[in-house]
Amino acid sequence: MPVQRSARERTRRGGRVSSNPIARLRHGRFAAALLAGAAPMFFAAGAQADDYRLAAQTKIHISIIQWNPSKGEYQRWEALSGDFLVSSQGTIGVPVVGSLDVSGKTSAEVAAQISAALHDKMGLISPPDVSIEIAQFPSIYVVGAVTTPGAYQFRPDLTVLQAVALAGGRYRPPPEKAGQSDISLLGELTTIHTKQLRLLGRIARLQAELGGDAEIHFPAELTGAGARDLVDQIMALEGTLFTARANEKTRQVDKLSDLRDMYTRELDMLATKSKDTGEEITQTETEVAKITKLVEQGIVLSSRWSELRRVLGQMRADHAQGDIDAMRARQGLSETTRQEFSVSDQRQTEVATQLRDALSELAEVRSREYTIRQLLLAASTVVPGATSEGSSDLKLVIIRQDRQGPKEMNASETTSLVPGDVVKVYVATSMQDIVDPATSQQRTTTRPGGETQ
Incomplete structure (x- = not known):
């Protein structure tokens, strides 16, 4: 490595060459040194390479030379020269200088940075000449x-x-496999298209059921499809299902409505009966009270009093049974009303679940259809139609x-x-x-x- 010399050694002409091994490595005249430094550069020194800012995985070749006035020639610093790879952190490690951040800098900027660092750390009279060439760009x-x-x-x-x-x-794709693959893809594409039309019809029916519409409003994507026979078949089938399910719901609701009306009428009858029975009980209790006094006076036989008491007890039992029947009827009315609302709620939940599943399935079908079309296009296959x-x-x-x-x-x-x-x-x-x-x-x-x- 070059070392700092005394003032006498620097001013002395000629003399013995330093024993430093780097100083003994010579490359001839300045032109030879430049040619040796440019040897690793197999790219033309174009504007793009000059303006290129170093990035990770860039391999650069650093050449460091210094003029030796005593010998009248340039000396190449082999120990510091060579190829360096920019790390993923954007740094390179140069002997003596250490780690340098070179990311985003041009070759000229890094060369000046290395030259200044060597000049300061080694105490040189003048900074060495540093040249940097791009040995290998990062891959694309x-x-x-x-x-x-x-x-x-x-x-x-x-x-x-x-x-x-x-x-x-x-x-x-290979020609021998393209034909069979294309035929298979075309067949699957036709199947997927048919499935997509059926899903569109099902979704339209479920949306009509969920919204309580009187009829199905089929989308233009279905009604405008070219396969009229298939489209008409799908629309007819979904219309039949829509009518059948609506009729089934109507029958369930009507049945529960009739049962609710029956419980209502029963409650009205029990209320009337309870009122009449209450009045009869009141009258009988009055009559029993009168006969009790007559029995005490010996005017009326006790058998008459006993018979009235038995009749009064039976009337009270019938009145209590009427109250029990009324409670049972009210419970039945409440349960019927709950079931009547439950029919609509359950149907809405069922339809919403089916609609969610149908929409999810339609999305999967469309994704698969798109994939198949891209495969056919990638194979340069003409899609039918x-x-x-x-x-x-x-x-x-x-x-x-x-x-x-x-x-x-x-x-x-x-x-x-x-x-x-x-x-x-x-x-x-x-x-x-x-x-x-x-x-x-x-x-x-x-x-x-x-x-x-």
């Missing part, structure tokens, strides 16, 4: 609908289209890391990439270009007058 990543997704070496002026080409281009003007192309998205975090942005084929970019490739197709597979065998044409043929 290509994922999605490409043949071989993965990490690829970045080079300056790399575009999105070139990155997709590095990944093998757009993914296409698709218009000849239908377009299918790649959608390109770049995820780029900055100081605020990762950001996603749309890109074109000519968009330039920077090291560390992630390119996501999608198959983008307008959903208007794909129609229901059930309509593949049925075409409709509209005449100028608006009449459908």
Whole structure:
């Protein structure tokens, strides 16, 4: 390592070369030193490399040289020169200097930082010359609908289209498997479409039941579907179920209503009977009181008094039984009223549960349908019913890391990439270009007058 010399040694010309091993390592003249420092640089020194700000996983080559006036040549500091990899924390470890934060800095800025640090720590007369070249940029990543997704070496002026080409281009299944797979997917797509129409009809019926509507209002997605026979069948079936369930509910409510009316009439009759019985008991009690006095006077026989007492007891028992019957009738009326309300509540709960399940199933069916269509499009399969003007192309998205975090942005084929970019490739197709597979065998044409043929 170069060491600080005394003033006499610095002013003396010639003399013995220092025994320091670094000082003995020579690389000839200045031109030779520059060529040796530039050897690891296999990229052109373009503006993109010069302006590039160091990021994690960037490999840089550091060359440190110093002019030796006594020998009239540059000396290369081999112990401090070499390749360094920027860590995930954005730092590099340079001997003598230590750990340096280089994230977001250019090569020139880091070179100046290292040169100043060496000058201060080693007490040099003048700072050494430090040059930094980019030996290897961080990789870019290509994922999605490409043949071989993965990490690829970045080079300056790399575009999105070139990155997709590095990944093998757009993914296409092997020809021998594509046909069988497509037929299977088309069959599943037709089944899913039919299931979706049936779910739409069921959901419309359940919504009508839940809202207490007099009829079903089917959505345009169902009524406007091309498979008229299937649609008519679904609408007729759901209409029949709607009517049958409404009639069943009406019968249950009517039955409970009749039972409630019966209990009400029974209570009215028991109330009238209780009133009459009470009056008879009062009269009988008065008569018993009179006869009791006559019996005490010996005017009336005691057998007459005993008979009246027996009749009075029976009347009181009948009156008590009437009260018990009235309590039973009131209990039955209360239970019937509760059941009458329960019929509506249970039906609402049942319908709401079925509607929730149907909506969840419809969401799953639509998700599966979308997946199948994307698979067919990725395989360049023409979906039955698709218009000849239908377009299918790649959608390109770049995820780029900055100081605020990762950001996603749309890109074109000519968009330039920077090291560390992630390119996501999608198959983008307008959903208007794909129609229901059930309509593949049925075409409709509209005449100028608006009449459908």
